[in-house]
Amino acid sequence: MKPSEINGVVLTVGNSMMGDDGAGPMLGEKMLRDPVSGWTVVNGGSAPENVVHQVRALNPSRVVVVDATDMGLSPGEIRVVDPNDIADMFIVSTHTMPLTFLIDSLKDDVPEVTFIGIQPDIVAFYFPVTPAVCDAVERLYQHLENWQGPEGIEALVIEASEEI
Numbered sequence: 001m002k003p004s005e006i007n008g009v010v011l012t013v014g015n016s017m018m019g020d021d022g023a024g025p026m027l028g029e030k031m032l033r034d035p036v037s038g039w040t041v042v043n044g045g046s047a048p049e050n051v052v053h054q055v056r057a058l059n060p061s062r063v064v065v066v067d068a069t070d071m072g073l074s075p076g077e078i079r080v081v082d083p084n085d086i087a088d089m090f091i092v093s094t095h096t097m098p099l100t101f102l103i104d105s106l107k108d109d110v111p112e113v114t115f116i117g118i119q120p121d122i123v124a125f126y127f128p129v130t131p132a133v134c135d136a137v138e139r140l141y142q143h144l145e146n147w148q149g150p151e152g153i154e155a156l157v158i159e160a161s162e163e164i
Contacts, residue, residue, distance in 0.1 A: 009041070
């Protein structure tokens with residue numbers, strides 16, 4: 001896709017060798033296999049600050065940062081996380097730099113930056129992504145095609161609670 005055809009970038013964050021921390025990379029792999037119209041994916045891995053230049057070069061109107069985030073919820077729950085709350089939540093991170101710096105940096109150039117957290121269950125070396133997190137990744141992937149901004153994520157929260 002040419003930069004002019006891209007409305008949004010999904011910046012995936014995480015380590016696929018660390019169980020549910022691989023939620024972001026799992027979404028990225030899915031998007032590479034079956035692209036979503038108007039979106040491209042940039043894999044940020046464990047050091048997403050190293051690919052910010054790639055995101056900026058695409059000149060998107062929106063960026064969605066997706067990462068496994070311990071929010072004290074049930075595994076697989078999805079939430080929009082206010083970047084101002086990241087420090088208050090005392091998120092244990094596998095990343096080299098706090099995501100608040102990355103998000104603030106992106107906001108300098110991108111009109112809409114949304115941080116979406118997926119509640120992990122198991123974050124440990126050589127564990128697979130758990131079924132609850134796999135389901136969350138699938139729901140988020142399906143939701144991207146009809147993206148309505150960060151407030152649209154509320155539908156995924158309701159959808160998950162109805163499945164219980």
